[in-house]
Amino acid sequence: MNGEEIIRFERVTKEYDGMVVLDDVSFAMERGKFYTLLGPSGCGKTTILRLIAGFIEPTQGTIYFHGKPIHHVPPNKRQVNTVFQDYALFPHLDVFENVAFGLRIKKMKEADIRQKVSEALRFVNLEGYERRRIQEMSGGQRQRVAIARAIVNEPEVLLLDEPLSALDLKLRTEMQYELRELQRRLGITFIFVTHDQEEALAMSDYIFVLNKGKIQQFGTPKEIYDEPINRFVADFIGESNILSGRMIEDFLVEFTGKRFECVDRGFAPNEPVDVVIRPEDLELVAPGDGQIVIRVDSLLFRGVHYEICGYDENGNEWLVHSTKKAEVGETVGLRFEPEAIHVMRVEREDEGA
Amino acid sequence: MTERAWRNWYLVPYGIWLVLFVIAPIVFLLYESFLDIDGHWTVANYEKVLTPIYLKMMAYSFWYAFLITLVSLLIGYPTAYWLTKTRHKQLWLLLLILPMWVNLLLKVYAFLGLFGTYGLANALLQTLGVGPRQLLFTDFSFVFVSVYIFIPFMVLPIFNALEELPPSLIDAARDLGASAWTTFRRVVFPLTLGGVKAGCQAVFIPALSLFMITRLVAGNRVITLGTAIEQHFLVTQDWGMGATIAVVLMAAMAVIVVLTGTGRKEGSR
Numbered sequence: 071m072n073g074e075e076i077i078r079f080e081r082v083t084k085e086y087d088g089m090v091v092l093d094d095v096s097f098a099m100e101r102g103k104f105y106t107l108l109g110p111s112g113c114g115k116t117t118i119l120r121l122i123a124g125f126i127e128p129t130q131g132t133i134y135f136h137g138k139p140i141h142h143v144p145p146n147k148r149q150v151n152t153v154f155q156d157y158a159l160f161p162h163l164d165v166f167e168n169v170a171f172g173l174r175i176k177k178m179k180e181a182d183i184r185q186k187v188s189e190a191l192r193f194v195n196l197e198g199y200e201r202r203r204i205q206e207m208s209g210g211q212r213q214r215v216a217i218a219r220a221i222v223n224e225p226e227v228l229l230l231d232e233p234l235s236a237l238d239l240k241l242r243t244e245m246q247y248e249l250r251e252l253q254r255r256l257g258i259t260f261i262f263v264t265h266d267q268e269e270a271l272a273m274s275d276y277i278f279v280l281n282k283g284k285i286q287q288f289g290t291p292k293e294i295y296d297e298p299i300n301r302f303v304a305d306f307i308g309e310s311n312i313l314s315g316r317m318i319e320d321f322l323v324e325f326t327g328k329r330f331e332c333v334d335r336g337f338a339p340n341e342p343v344d345v346v347i348r349p350e351d352l353e354l355v356a357p358g359d360g361q362i363v364i365r366v367d368s369l370l371f372r373g374v375h376y377e378i379c380g381y382d383e384n385g386n387e388w389l390v391h392s393t394k395k396a397e398v399g400e401t402v403g404l405r406f407e408p409e410a411i412h413v414m415r416v417e418r419e420d421e422g423a
Numbered sequence: 424m425t426e427r428a429w430r431n432w433y434l435v436p437y438g439i440w441l442v443l444f445v446i447a448p449i450v451f452l453l454y455e456s457f458l459d460i461d462g463h464w465t466v467a468n469y470e471k472v473l474t475p476i477y478l479k480m481m482a483y484s485f486w487y488a489f490l491i492t493l494v495s496l497l498i499g500y501p502t503a504y505w506l507t508k509t510r511h512k513q514l515w516l517l518l519l520i521l522p523m524w525v526n527l528l529l530k531v532y533a534f535l536g537l538f539g540t541y542g543l544a545n546a547l548l549q550t551l552g553v554g555p556r557q558l559l560f561t562d563f564s565f566v567f568v569s570v571y572i573f574i575p576f577m578v579l580p581i582f583n584a585l586e587e588l589p590p591s592l593i594d595a596a597r598d599l600g601a602s603a604w605t606t607f608r609r610v611v612f613p614l615t616l617g618g619v620k621a622g623c624q625a626v627f628i629p630a631l632s633l634f635m636i637t638r639l640v641a642g643n644r645v646i647t648l649g650t651a652i653e654q655h656f657l658v659t660q661d662w663g664m665g666a667t668i669a670v671v672l673m674a675a676m677a678v679i680v681v682l683t684g685t686g687r688k689e690g691s692r
Contacts, residue, residue: 125594145597158595162613171609172599223599 073100075137076227076259077122082131084117091117093283094131101226104253104260106270109280110306115263118280119229122261124148146175151220152229156236157212159204165191165215166200172223190222193252210241217252227259234269246272267307271295279303300417304346311352311388315345315413323413326362326384334413344414349391351410354378360403364388366396378402449673455666468667477651477668484647484672487562488630491569492577495626496619498570499577503618506578507585516582523575531639534568535559538640560642568640569630576625584618585611620683628676648672 315325
């Protein structure tokens with residue numbers, strides 16, 4: 071880590087009534103980056119956000135803000151603001167007063183409040199909406215008000231708790247661009263919580279993939295996508311073909327009863343491994359030219375590509391994304407480069423599952 | 424017959440009830456209020472209501488109703504707030520509602536025993552070295568017993584309003600820098616004002632026309648409009664005057680309901 075550290079978790083555990091929701095988690099985040107906490111519901115991602123905001127306290131471990139523990143700092147004294155999942159806008163106040171809420175508490179001068187609020191509203195493209203009631207605003211507009219209300223306080227860290235989940239697909243994609251752009255302009259740290267892997271890949275500088283209260287993998291979107299560390303991450307980040315196999319030696323892996331050249335090394339001889347091949351890395355060829363031969367079982371037209379699902383002679387399911395069309399029942403060959411094969415260690419946890 | 428037409432028929436029993444027991448009595452009251460004690464047409468009753476005796480009585484009624492409402496609110500709001508935070512919500516709520524199922528008269532009689540010269544309250548005061556005191560037939564005991572009777576009507580609407588308040592709004596206020604007190608003042612209280620209004624209506628309006636508690640607990644020290652109505656109908660037999668006070672009281676209540684609004688509209692989203 072080369073930037074200035076802003077938040078650090080050291081062996082943080084959080085339990086609710088004996089249920090461990092966050093299990094001995096340690097990580098650090100630096101200033102001015104866009105982080106995403108990605109995982110299925112109940113993985114502990116929102117818990118991390120609430121711990122940073124100060125709504126809850128860790129059962130064990132320490133959270134540092136600028137190198138100082140912040141356990142006993144109440145949420146209203148933290149240099150952190152939150153955009154809530156349900157926006158949590160105050161229904162009894164209009165747009166202006168919602169945005170001005172934090173400034174009024176700081177007892178700022180009326181003229182300064184006016185200036186800052188209109189600045190924040192301009193930032194989120196809501197000029198002229200000052201006197202609107204919250205009830206009159208659409209979902210996307212409420213979202214913007216919530217963002218304006220948070221950023222007007224000039225926090226060092228902005229926490230976003232699945233803020234796009236209530237929006238329809240088109241608006242969501244639009245807001246993804248806007249949020250990323252906003253983060254660049256403000257230059258502050260964003261911590262974004264989502265269960266949508268596409269959202270995470272599109273927006274983040276770094277992604278934390280979480281499952282069952284543990285960080286599974288940390289990395290850039292490309293690292294996470296190309297080099298998933300285990301079956302869970304590979305499965306959660308995008309669609310993929312995951313096969314059990316065996317590492318014969320460096321650069322040689324065996325799966326579906328065949329040996330393939332690969333680019334991975336550093337495994338014990340004959341170590342059992344999981345192999346990931348992304349559906350878009352598979353090329354559709356004549357059966358004779360294929361490294362794997364499958365029988366097409368189903369075909370879906372997805373717009374940019376066909377999603378082809380089929381089975382090889384060992385009964386493994388294969389998912390292929392191809393611009394070429396295949397017929398159901400047809401036998402086709404699949405080709406892939408050694409780089410397309412990604413070998414992962416089998417997690418001890420996953421063996422039982 | 425269409426479904427809608429059928430549905431209107433279901434209203435018939437309630438319609439009959441409404442006409443017989445709500446509209447007819449009000450019409451009779453209005454009619455009686457324009458009759459003097461000998462049954463002649465007159466507006467003298469209304470002139471009499473505006474004399475100092477009755478105006479003072481009215482002021483008393485409003486003052487005590489206000490006091491009862493205020494004390495109920497001051498006790499009821501924190502109670503409701505605490506109720507939403509407690510673990511065994513349903514149990515505590517039940518304990519709160521339970522006394523409402525006991526007959527009103529019975530509860531008032533119980534207080535006569537408790538507050539009497541040889542009652543539990545005085546025994547307690549005696550051991551503390553301040554008693555015995557005259558508790559019954561005082562303003563204090565009147566307000567105390569009334570508050571006891573009315574407090575569930577104050578707590579329940581406020582409790583409901585607090586329960587409906589999304590917890591994220593409180594998080595949001597804290598997140599934006601508000602202290603616990605500021606959060607209450609600027610978010611929680613304004614958003615539960617509907618419940619407060621409903622509770623105040625539910626206490627103030629019946630408190631305005633109290634007569635049983637007044638008679639039994641306050642004795643003749645406190646004379647409110649409620650007791651005056653009772654006296655005119657049952658003792659002096661001046662139905663016209665009784666009816667007039669009742670009409671004035673109803674008009675006052677109507678004005679209060681209109682002024683405070685229904686309480687629901689504001690909080691709804």
